[in-house]
Amino acid sequence: MSVWTDKSSNLLVDGAPVPGSGGRFDIADPATEEVLGTAANATAADVDRAIGAARRAFDETDWSRDVELRVHCLKQLSEALQARAEELRELTIAEVGAPRFLTHGAQLDAPIADLAYFADLAADYEWTRDLGVAEPMGVRSRRWTRREPVGVVGAITPWNFPHQINLAKLGPALAAGNTVVLKPAPDTPWCAAAVGEVLLEETDIPPGVVNIVTSDDHSVGAQLSADDRVDLVSFTGSTDTGRAVMAAAAPGIKRTFLELGGKSAFVVLDDADLGAACGLAAFTVCTHAGQGCALTTRLLVPRSRYDDAVEATAEAMRGIGVGDPNDPGTVCGPLISARQRGRVEGYLSLAREEGGEFVTGGGRAERDRGFFVEPTLIAGLDNDARVAREEVFGPVLVIIPHDGDDDAVRIANDSPYGLSGAVHGQDLDRARAVASRIRTGTISVNGGVWYGADAPFGGYKQSGNGREMGIAGFEEYLETKLIAEPG
Structure with a gap:
């Protein structure tokens, strides 16, 4: 200490x-x-x-x-x-x-x-x-x-x-x-x-x-x-x-x-390396237990690859788990307080009521003490669900299928927020074109890092x-x- x-x-x-x-x-x-x-x-x-x-x-x-x-x-x-x-x-x-x-x-x-x-x-x-x-x-x-x-x-x-x-x-x-x-x-x-x-x-x-x-x-x-x-x-x-x-x-x-606040979308195009993209989305939402306004908390994947994306993301989130923040290998530590943990648990209960499926996680981590919540992947909800529209501020990711680039842009923009986002695809020009249509203050293409003292940060809309x-x-x-x- x-x-x-x-x-x-x-x-x-x-x-x-x-x-x-x-x-x-x-x-x-x-x-x-x-x-x-x-x-x-x-x-x-x-x-x-x-x-x-x-x-x-x-x-x-x-x-x-x-x-x-x-x-x-x-x-x-x-x-x-x-x-x-x-x-x-x-x-x-x-x-x-x-x-x-x-x-x-x-x-x-x-x-x-x-x-x-x-x-x-x-x-x-x-x-x-x-x-x-x-x-x-x-x-x-x-x-x-x-x-x-x-x-x-x-x-x-x-x-x-x-x-x-x-x-x-x-x-x-x-x-x-x-x-x-x-x-x-x-x-x-x-x-x-x-x-x-x-x-x-x-x-x-x-x-x-x-x-x-x-x-x-x-x-x-x-x-x-x-x-x-x-x-x-x-x-x-x-x-x-x-x-x-x-x-x-x-x-x-x-x-x-x-x-x-933010409810940023991580868009995976149909030509993307699905495993790499889903793994990065899992890592991002688990970082600091999801307590970041610019973290991507909606994962939009091609409908034709939805099942594979769910499996790849869930596997990555299980591998991350939770850990002692003092451990250099820990990615997902505790939530800040009992109050915040209760807030996240409230959204998990709401997701269940709205028909969501917890592919992995869904509750408190099995630890003797600390305000830990398991990394959680929620499937089976669309973009109208509250857990897909409101800021949870925990290690909770909602995975939503899309039907092509136009549909992905529509879903990404169907939010009161516009803080951050990400687009992944092998064709860089195509990925850039999709990114340019998403109304958000910062956006990453294929893993680019936008943070920096010289880089302006802020959002659109609310x-x-x-x-x-x-x-x-x-x-x-x-x-x-x-x-x-x-x-």
């Missing part, structure tokens, strides 16, 4: 570690159900102070104007987190239940390295652009644009990939010159608090620029959304909560970036608005000012 977990976590407000006014709340290990320790519990008063600190830091310091300082501080943070990576790795496995192998990618190492990308982007960014001389309405004028930070950012993040999502908001928001109040999910407060501790001890980020408020009170997020001192809310989580964030922000016409990561994600945190003077 991490040395860090033996410490008492604090809030980070105005450049100082402070206790939560609401006392402390317990943190459990999802693999063992044991209480690891406690986290500081922020109240509305604590959040009010954090917002005030962020507002002052934006309005009264040079942070928003000093690009060189921001670049320096982000590189400091990236290097300091890298130096503490092994400690953070053990913390992440314990608190998140994240499989160890995944911490060497998107759960830890990749997002830490991504901070340097945003530092370099800020250093090289074209903050002003000369539009030249024109004569609008006969007045000779020179005009240019200037990109400026939005102001105070309220960042509300979920528990499934805490480091990736926390740093994907902090990195570009800070690089752009904003100040931030970060509210992490109550299931994973330590991951955020540990970053705050490193930031406080090992960087030159001025007081108030980053404030971190951990709390088991979900209304804290609503407070960030509604407060007029907050200029932008960046939220990642469920679509239902995203609607609430948008509604709370609406009276102030507050800018919102929303990265929400999967959200705006983009995270890449230049597009950086520019979510910027305003555009047009300046004109006599030419």
Whole structure:
């Protein structure tokens, strides 16, 4: 277990570690159900102070104007987190239940390295652009644009990939010159608090620029959304909560970036290597126990090859199984909590009621403790079933037959979501053509990996608005000012 977990976590407000006014709340290990320790519990008063600190830091310091300082501080943070990576790795496995192998990618190492990308982007960014001389309405004028930070950012993040999502908001928001109040999910407060501790001890980020408020009170997020001192809310989580964030922000016409749910389709064309494609689909949905908004959870296969696809996918999922997240070979660890396990079990019961067949899995894994659910393949349902339309957030895959490329595209697009997807086929041009017709923010063709600091991520439809990561994600945190003077 991490040395860090033996410490008492604090809030980070105005450049100082402070206790939560609401006392402390317990943190459990999802693999063992044991209480690891406690986290500081922020109240509305604590959040009010954090917002005030962020507002002052934006309005009264040079942070928003000093690009060189921001670049320096982000590189400091990236290097300091890298130096503490092994400690953070053990913390992440314990608190998140994240499989160890995944911490060497998107759960830890990749997002830490991504901070340097945003530092370099800020250093090289074209903050002003000369539009030249024109004569609008006969007045000779020179005009240019200037990109400026939005102001105070309220960042509300979920528990499934805490480091990736926390740093994907902090990195570009800070690089752009904003100040931030970060509210992490109550299931994973330590991951955020540990970053705050490193930031406080090992960087030159001025007081108030980053404030971190951990709390088991979900209304804290609503407070960030509604407060007029907050200029932008960046939220990642469920679509239902995203609607609430948008509604709370609406009276102030507050800018919102929303990265929400998904029910992404993995399309297998009739010329694909069926075994390889189905094996990858099984691996994907089992990764981190299916707790990823962009994971593909509907497997669309040619009707003529349906039985073979069911068998190949079920065999792959049985081979993956569940395991201790500390084991380097584990792909499918525990769900985050008893509540989440109950939610997944509710969908399994619903699938049975709707006429689905559990080809493999269908219930809790046979383990003495921990919030584990078996990798589950459901056959016999069409795309109208609720388990095929709603986000389960567990290792649950619905396999659906299609009758050719047009039908596969129709089924893939018949969803309120549009976050991610995949297409597999031997004919690359054909696979690309199918991918181009699927309305989704990211899509993989034949196993291509779309994740990266330089790659924009986000969705269509009810999967959200705006983009995270890449230049597009950086520019979510910027305003555009047009300046004109006599030419």
